[in-house]
Amino acid sequence: MKISIEHIAHLARLFLSEKEKELFGGQLEGILNYMEKLNELDTKDIEPTSHVIAINNITRDDVPTPSLAREEALLNAPDKTDKFYRVPKIIE
Template identity: 75%
Template sequence: MKISVEHIAKLARLSISEEEKELFGPQLNGILSYMEKLDELDTKDVGPTSHVLSLSNVMRDDMPGKSIPREDALMNAPDHTDKFYRVPKIIE
């Protein structure tokens, strides 16, 4: 399970110690085992839903607000040039 913990940490851009890998490995395994149990449920008579409650438009109004300074936004970016985020090229 260490490989999965390391992979998830890498995706989240977290550095974790060997002790944390040992701690989180069994926890992650328990979560995944529970998800496998949920996969065994018979849902053939259950229709697809996006939300279990019949709610509609419970969002607040979109109001412009004060944003954080650009320097603060870029501070934790893995790579940036001037005022732009740099990301790996994905389209050839």
């Protein structure tokens, strides 16, 4: 498979020097050649997977618990009113 490094650079809005085009072109060609080698493998009896190993989420049970009292939540606030946090005004 032949891919133009100039075309890819244009799509990515990259300006490459001739030296960079030569370097990246060689690297890209190596990657594509390796992918072609992988395409030679017989995978018809292998089921598609998203991960090579099984991944399990470690989660805790969702148990409702009482929330903090308002006074306790506001206890360490640097500036507060009776019911709310006070923050500096940022929009004029």
